[in-house]
Amino acid sequence: MAEFLQFAFSGLTVGAIYALVALGFTLIYNASGVINFAQGEFVMLGGMVTVFTHAAGVPLPLAALIALVVAIIVGLALYRLAIEPARGASPVTLIIITIGASILLRGGASLTFDKSFHSLPPFAGSKPLMIGGAALLPQSLIVLAGAGAIVIALWYFLTRTLSGKAILATAANRLAARLVGINTNAVVGLSFGVSAAIGALGGILMTPITLTSYDSGTLLALKGFAAAMLGSMGNPLGAVVGGLTVGLLEAFSAGYISSSYKDAVAFLVILGVLFLMPQGLFGRGGMERV
Amino acid sequence: MRRFLEGPYAGVLALAILVAVLPLALPSLFYLRIAALIGIFALVVVGLNLLIGYAGQVSLGHAGFFGVGAYAVAIGPTYLGLPAWLALIAGAAIAGLIAFLVGRPILRLRGHYLAVATLGMGLLFAMVFANESAWTGGPDGMPVPHLDLFGFRMSGARTWYWISGVSLVIGAWVAANVIASPTGRALRAIHDSETAAQVLGIDVARYKLIAFVLSAVYAAVAGAYLAMFDGLVTPETAGFLRSIEFVTMAVLGGLGSTFGGIVGAALLVLLPQVLTVFQDYEHIALGLIMIVVMIFLPAGIVPSLAGLLRWRRS
Amino acid sequence: MKRHLRMTLPSMLAAAAFLTAASTAYADIKIGSILAVTGPASFLGDPEKKTLEMYVDQINAAGGVNGQKIKLTVYDSGGNPNKAKTFATRLIEQDQVDAVIGDSTTGATLAIMPVFEDAGVPLISLAGAIQVIQPVRKWVFKTPHTDTMACEKIFEDLKKHNQTKIALISGTGGFGKSMSAECHKVAGQYGIQIVHEESYGPNDNDMTPQLTNIKNAAGVQAVVNPGFGQGPAIVTRNYRQLGIKVPLYESHGVASKQYIKLAGDAANGVRLPAAALLVADKLPASDPQKKVVEGYKTTYEKKTGQEVSTFGGHAYDALMILVDAMKRAGSADKAKVRDEIEKTKGFVGTGGVVNMSAKDHLGLDLTAFRMLEIKNGDWTLAN
Structure with a gap:
């Protein structure tokens, strides 16, 4: 039982991180139809900027805030300078643009910062809590709580605020949204900003556990993308469920099956789910317009 | 003759001439190696183009098939006593068979769901290559024996330039045939709209599968070439980044254009060599170039420039 | 030069640029390097690159080797064997280097070794695995301790x-x-x-x-x-x-x-x-490595502002072994330098005391390793 709990704690912590990356994918996809492969770089920026401003003597909360702002600016710039000028290009062209952006951001980070690994002090101490014979880090709880808070805030933003509703409207039908007077360009830009903020927050919360470096975003983007697809791209709830599922699958297969093939198990399950449900866990059978 | 030159084979003929005269302009073995690498990667992209450019199905896992070909020529001669050329054919056949088997279920998925499924498939290959050390040498890879044909040893940049160049011409010729055939027309119809193609009575699943299997075989052959050329194969051959690189080559050069694929491959092989002058700024430059090309030539280099020329002329 | 004469006219034109470049730099010793400066193994390649650049500058400032300046060319393989092999060909064909240091990773080293064996250019690898030097290859050496x-x-x-x-x-x-x-x-x-x-x-x-x-x-x-x-x-x-x-x-x-x-x-x-490098300040004054490791640690940390790592130390050892061999050979002649590297005896580096032979192209024994224990957030020599 203790080991089951231990695997679950590990899976939930890692899963919450994947979920935050997946949420970022989902939000931008919703507003613009773009799969943003630079999403992992926002996470990296969140962690790295916090580490370096903190090391320069800035108190941690302020450093985190600065990192958040930097990531948002990068997100907006990505949209304004690379995505918007290519409007009307095919989805796969846009994907290549985001891959180019991620290479550029990684290169920039390796120059601005360095190529070493870095960590942040845990926000609430490093002494693990013992629950049912399993150890749980306070920081894991913070990551989980942070992910939960972000999901609730996002839900509130999307359904209760005008800007949020504009994102949903643009996602549903861009032309119709424009017809009712929504500035769809601004809305898509906004979605990039919010996605960057979510990614950076994830990066800040997880760095005390996972460490960070200039190229830590690549693999996170891969896992986050898979998680978002598992939970149906475009569905925020699906992103969270997808992320947690991938995290738990990895932890349980590392614990019970084989640590060398734990990623394989996760991807086999994703493949299996997609064969049975081609639109992901939360997909609605879409219709194609001819 | 005139019809031939204007048809889909004109490009193949031009390519053949280019391959034949290029070595005259290459001053050293280093340039020949670069040209051979371009040929090898272009072969993958020409095949991938059938799938992405014509059938409209994005795959993020083709490095998996590339790896199957590469490990076939490593494992076949080393552990199974196969001659290298037979191992190459076996590798291509295995890749084709795997594509055939997973193709049916995988190709039911659409758009990004297909992308993530192929990505998972590619990762599974890479993980097997990295983990089964007894057969694959693990993460540090294993040596690949030389290819001996008709009593001659196939090694060195010059030999591999000719092998990859001739293979590329043949590959482009086969692709041109496929594109000009009813299969090609069916693939384009699927690209425009799967539902519409279905309504028109096209067996969508079958044609997508044909493109998938063909592209897998192209990738496997190229993978085998690269492994024999380098004399070593590592799991990175089959890695996720390789898959992304293939798609990037296809899209940068131009989807739906065989020449575009070759230009895309050439660009991504040459850039890291040219960009060494930027030292630490190399990756920033690479990312910027990708973004700028895609913004200003959104259909890819070759189709966009061709369109621009046509527009200027009219 | 002979090779170029046999070439056709168009290729001679194309090669003209490189020939001029080669002749202006004729007086220099050319050392090439292929390192995993970026990518998953960048924590190896990054300190290695910084170390090489730093010490080549220092050697040149002090008058160079045998009166010749060293010209260092570093290429970033990202640890990818295929890229590494392309750069290896480039170093030999285009840059026409006298000796090469690299690659940082075992996979990439295994890929480039045959290139240097064929060309007859000395290669000092910075990779860990024992396959690099076992079986012994004529032109291939390495400095890091083996995992065995x-x-x-x-x-x-x-x-x-x-x-x-x-x-x-x-x-x-x-x-x-x-x-x-x-x-x-x-x-x-x-x-x-x-x-x-x-x-x-x-x-x-x-x-x-x-x-x-x-x-x-x-x-x-x-x-x-x-x-x-x-x-x-x-x-x-x-x-x-x-x-x-x-x-x-x-x-x-x-x-x-x-x-x-x-x-x-x-x-x-x-x-x-x-390696002793990690405990530079805790070594007894009698330790033969004391001076070398303290010197390297101070120089590296002052120059880069980063913690010294044994990875950078391996690059230091490789460069110094190479430079010593060139001094003993009296020139950068590839075959002579190779022979002199093999004769390296009693070289005190950051990784240990190196005694190479025709059968051992690493030249370190178990005494090169110190057993450390971490206490109060610092290294200490165990027992």
Whole structure:
């Protein structure tokens, strides 16, 4: 039982991180139809900027805030300078643009910062809590709580605020949204900003556990993308469920099956789910317009 | 003759001439190696183009098939006593068979769901290559024996330039045939709209599968070439980044254009060599170039420039 | 020059640019280097590149070697064997280098070795695995300790403490896989039994599931963690979080103070085999390596503002062995330099005292490793 709990704690912590990356994918996809492969770089920026401003003597909360702002600016710039000028290009062209952006951001980070690994002090101490014979880090709880808070805030933003509703409207039908007077360009830009903020927050919360470096975003983007697809791209709830599922699958297969093939198990399950449900866990059978 | 030159084979003929005269302009073995690498990667992209450019199905896992070909020529001669050329054919056949088997279920998925499924498939290959050390040498890879044909040893940049160049011409010729055939027309119809193609009575699943299997075989052959050329194969051959690189080559050069694929491959092989002058700024430059090309030539280099020329002329 | 004469006219035109470039730099000694400056192994290539550049500048400022200046060309392979091989060809064909240092990783080194063997250019590799120098290849040398030596050093220590049943948790990257395979090979000689084995991916964030299995495995008296990068730091933290009480051994892949910084308090009590460089300030004044390691540590840390790592140290050793050989050969003649590298005797480097021979192109023995224990967030020499 203790080991089951231990695997679950590990899976939930890692899963919450994947979920935050997946949420970022989902939000931008919703507003613009773009799969943003630079999403992992926002996470990296969140962690790295916090580490370096903190090391320069800035108190941690302020450093985190600065990192958040930097990531948002990068997100907006990505949209304004690379995505918007290519409007009307095919989805796969846009994907290549985001891959180019991620290479550029990684290169920039390796120059601005360095190529070493870095960590942040845990926000609430490093002494693990013992629950049912399993150890749980306070920081894991913070990551989980942070992910939960972000999901609730996002839900509130999307359904209760005008800007949020504009994102949903643009996602549903861009032309119709424009017809009712929504500035769809601004809305898509906004979605990039919010996605960057979510990614950076994830990066800040997880760095005390996972460490960070200039190229830590690549693999996170891969896992986050898979998680978002598992939970149906475009569905925020699906992103969270997808992320947690991938995290738990990895932890349980590392614990019970084989640590060398734990990623394989996760991807086999994703493949299996997609064969049975081609639109992901939360997909609605879409219709194609001819 | 005139019809031939204007048809889909004109490009193949031009390519053949280019391959034949290029070595005259290459001053050293280093340039020949670069040209051979371009040929090898272009072969993958020409095949991938059938799938992405014509059938409209994005795959993020083709490095998996590339790896199957590469490990076939490593494992076949080393552990199974196969001659290298037979191992190459076996590798291509295995890749084709795997594509055939997973193709049916995988190709039911659409758009990004297909992308993530192929990505998972590619990762599974890479993980097997990295983990089964007894057969694959693990993460540090294993040596690949030389290819001996008709009593001659196939090694060195010059030999591999000719092998990859001739293979590329043949590959482009086969692709041109496929594109000009009813299969090609069916693939384009699927690209425009799967539902519409279905309504028109096209067996969508079958044609997508044909493109998938063909592209897998192209990738496997190229993978085998690269492994024999380098004399070593590592799991990175089959890695996720390789898959992304293939798609990037296809899209940068131009989807739906065989020449575009070759230009895309050439660009991504040459850039890291040219960009060494930027030292630490190399990756920033690479990312910027990708973004700028895609913004200003959104259909890819070759189709966009061709369109621009046509527009200027009219 | 002869090769160029046989070429056709168009290729001669194309080659003209390179010929002029080559003739202007004729007086220099050309040293090439292929390193994993970016990519997953950049924590190797980055300090290595900085070290080479720093010391080449220093040597040139002091008048160069045999009156000639060194011209250093560094290419970034990203640790990718295919790219490394292309750069190897480039160094030989275009840059026409006299000797080469690299690659940082084993896979890439294995890919480039044949190129230098064929061309007859000395290569000093910075890769860890023993395959690089075993079997001995005429033109290939290396400076980092082998993973076999690390296993032996750890097993020696375990035996001393009467711990014979161990668990392995290794990274799935080249380093971890290769070292765990070597540990399996030599375990028998030391009477060590590997009773449980786990692994983790190079980018994994959490190893508690694997460590939980180790914790629950019966009879484990110590745990060994072959791996480098951020993995060992996370393993160490998770190890303490789960409250595992048996001793934890890290490998020589943990090569700089950064590990202690990342692992924090959890690092206390960890034992590992390491080069003397890590304990430069704690060596007795009588230690033959004292002067060299202190010198390198001070120079590197002052210049880069970063913690010194043994990886950079391997690059320092390679460069110095090469330069010494060139001085003894009196020129940069490739064959003579190769012979002189092989005759390296009593060279004191950051990795140990190097005595090469025709049969040994590494020249280090087990004394090159010190057994360290981390106490109060700092390295100490164990016993």
